[in-house]
Amino acid sequence: MTVDTETAQARTQKLEGLGTKRKRVEDARFTQGKGNYVDDIKLPGMLFGDFVRSPYGHARIKSINKDAALKVPGVKAVLTAADLKPLKLHYMPTLAGDVQAVLADEKVLFQGQEVAFVVAEDRYSAADAVDLVEVEYQELPALVDPTKAMAPGAPELRDDLKGKTSGAHGPRKHHNHIFTWETGDAAATDKALKSAQVVAKEYIVYQRVHPCPLETCGCVASMDKINGHLTVWGTFQAPHAVRTVASLISGIPEHKIRIISPDIGGGFGNKVGVYPGYICSIVASIVTGVPVKWIEDRMENLQATAFARDYHMTGEIAATKDGRITGLRCHVLADHGAFDACADPTKYPAGFFNICTGSYDIPAAHVTVDGVYTNKAPGGVAYRCSFRVTEASYFIERMVDVLARKLNMDPAELRRKNFIRKEQFPYTSALGWEYDSGDYHTALDKALKAVDYPGLRSEQKRNREAFARGETRKLMGIGVSFFTEIVGAGPIKNCDILGLGMFDSCEIRVHPTGSAIARLGTISQGQGHATTFAQILATEIGIPASNITVEEGDTDTAPYGLGTYGSRSTPVAGAATAMAGRKIRAKAQMIAAYLLEVHDDDLEWDIDRFRVKGAPERFKTMAEIAFSAYNKVPPGMEPGLEAVSYYDPPNMTYPFGAYVCVVDVDVDTGITEVRRFYALDDCGTRINPMIIEGQVHGGLTEALAIAMGQEMAYDELGNLKNASLLDFFLPTAVETPAWETDYTTTPSPHHPIGAKGVGESPNVGGVSAFSNAVNDAFAHAGLTHTQMPHDHWRVWKTAERLKLTAAA
Amino acid sequence: MIPASFEYHRPRSVQEALALLATHGDGARVVAGGHSLVPMMKLRMARPDHLVDLQELAELRQIRSETGYLVIGAMTTQHELIGSELLAAKCPILRETSLLIADPQVRYCGTLGGNVANGDPGNDMPAVMMVLAASYRIAGAGGERQVAARDFYRGTFATALQEGEILTEIRIPVLAAGHGYAYEKQKRKVGDYATAAAAVVLSRTGGKCTAASVALTNVADTPLFAADAGAALVGTALDAKAIAQAVRLAQKIARPSPDGRGPADFRTHVAGVMVRRAIERAAGRAA
């Protein structure tokens, strides 16, 4: 027996388990440029695909002539809808129960839509040939506004749905209507609003934005004609789901399809869906018998692959005079673009928008969402949020501020007054969610204290007086936002995508020398799974995190899972990891008992070993047990030390947080400077505080981008006016303020390690904090609400409307 | 985002470059730092058949003092402008402006010649050249000529440069000692062209403004020399009233088109704010 003199503390440190600021194991390769992204994959004989795209928002295709394109040296094929039709591949199913044209069939419905796919020996000849495909269009009137799309005489967009009075989510009430989704108690809400002492009403638009990951979408498809195996490397946030969908679409048996997600340069929801580029590459590889690569460029990414938001929300909130919220009603016109390609669980065509009662104990609520087709790109993905949760959070956090204005009450105080109280958890909301745990008052109080909220308000008062006296041209704004997220989709009883339950999985193999490999059904796009999942396991099975390899993204080796988005990796796959670890530990305990010649129950777990109760000098370390698992196991036990867990979460998790933003708005230029941003996050048990901080920094930066500058701006003809990073606002380090982060810890009661997930919280809570701050800067001048983005000209226009501007 | 195919040439002298341009006619295009031209080629908005790269022409890459003039070779990069001690001492507005152009990566490649020859109203240097009363030396098959910056710009991507010509140097008359200067630019983010920007150079003696020039960036299809605005300052104490008048006169000639930076009225307003701030800052700097 080894004599072990190390202290418990030293042994714990060696594991680098839960709570450790462990450095990211991924960074060594990324910082040296050694990542392996899709575009790094080069296969012998590989061809390149490129799209001919529609220049119009809405047009009829009169003819397509490929002749000139086919004459370009190196060009192998030009595919159009006519070529895909015999294979029944000119349309593909979307994740939302609709179909989407793979290549435009007779009509184009948005600018940038895929019309033809050119396949050539290199990118350059492909691009040249794209220029030479002659497409004759007849322009049709375009619809870019969902309200106009629902007008009685509006042009009908989807010829393929003509006459269909119902869709995947029930009846359609107009030819451009997709679905109506309704939840809550209409009568009770109506009563609350009618009998209320105070009602505030507001029209709130969460504009269309784009996740815009630094790496665009792409794939390499390789069909081996000899054995009939198809391998696809791609930017997939859900590789297993892609395999199943690819099998269903192509008819290739699922065991002959292998999907590999290599390193992914950010996803943020943009890489959840299935895109025409994937289908066309697969078809092209089948046709040509060699691998085919397709990589979007930035403009294509912004124009054609999934956008986010575009929610047009009308809210009414009822309250007593002293600020008790009594009811909430919301109607949403949801612009889904030309095809309904939202990535939501099947039963939730508006995602989890019904989390829109937020962090408040609201007795009655009612929500209706109408999905609408327009001549814009399809999508509607969960951009760094659980399905439609940012929209919901923005909505309620603006509405509470609007109400505060009407009541002439401090917005922080109004929030405190209506919070769900600590003792009410688990709490069932009026719209049907069971919030697992929370302590909102503590979090908000800590935040307000940290920023000296009363001090800020009196500074603001002085600032307004100085402004009135003409001593300054800047106005100070203070934004408070308190969000509750709903993440970790989800329990199979209510969450599936295309019939696939939204469980996740982990499979662990412990090697004889005490190291291990863990494979998961998720896929990191920068979140650092290889670092954090090893930490969960280190604590569960007592093997140092540095001795555990975490592997994801290869469907031939990883267990089935639903992928990474909606902050689901930690809540679901993280739970599976802990559960699989516990299976390993249970077997290890039996082996240890056998080796120590005691009964299983006489042992207790001690950091990295089992020891005999009352005789701590008698123990077996996990490394020793691992070796024995391969040569000396109890009679009747199978050798080896492996486990797998498929985890179906009993509930979602509900991270929350309190954010405070302080801005200075220059009314002469419209420039808003973020002076201070404080973010308190409660994500339950904290696995790696450094990674949490990084996630919060990234999410807040995206929230800044959305609130202060992002908008996919379409003109009346359906032209996207800002499809490049010159005009689509992606902040650099210079535009990004310093973030202050903080936390409280309220573990999830149902998650094996109490973790709730954090990746998306800052985007969900951040947007409203910025927006509330800008609105607050003008509150004294009578502003209740102004639409995002709060870019220079819009802020100046607001100031002008409020008569705060002066001649230059 | 892939350019059409082209032939690439790398001449060793201005003469050789001119010969190449003459041979290939309107299919040929000069490339300097490539940071305006190459993006346009990738969008296939520019499709030259022949690219004549001026990178090897060391003769066009120098900053020197001549009697009465500062002379800057066309191939001098924006990064080199920032680093030049001579310019820091004699013409500091160039450093101030360069630092507001894009980011260090762009400035390592982008040249002064390319910036002023490009003809994009978004470029920052042309307005500065106007207030400095600079002129451009141009070499062509038929010899050399000079064009004043104030006469050079005709429209978007249209300048006095003719087919086959190369801009070789920028000549700036020596500035009065103790002059005040400022370049004020509002932009949405690093790497963005101006919502509106203003360049101001002025001098004053005994509390009175003795000379002033004002020019505007990105509020019309060319950079704008605001002669009236400058004239309105001369002889005044640069007091609030005079500045307000100069601002009004500058705004009067602005004709911005609406774009992602804002509607026309906003951009005109910002132009005014930039002019006012630039005058105030320049006045504060004037000895």
Ligand SMILES: Cc1cc2nc3c(=O)[nH]c(=O)nc-3n(C[C@H](O)[C@H](O)[C@H](O)COP(=O)(O)OP(=O)(O)OC[C@H]3O[C@@H](n4cnc5c(N)ncnc54)[C@H](O)[C@@H]3O)c2cc1C
């Ligand atoms: C992200 C980004 C942001 C930018 N932001 C700004 C900004 O804020 N402000 C700004 O002013 N610029 C900006 N630029 C442009 C940048 O400054 C360019 O480098 C500059 O405009 C052109 O210089 P160049 O040397 O790169 O010229 P090139 O791109 O090589 O050439 C530009 C044009 O000038 C012609 N040309 C070049 N040199 C000569 C010559 N000697 N004689 C005759 N013709 C010539 C070329 O034929 C071409 O038509 C930005 C560029 C990028 C990529």
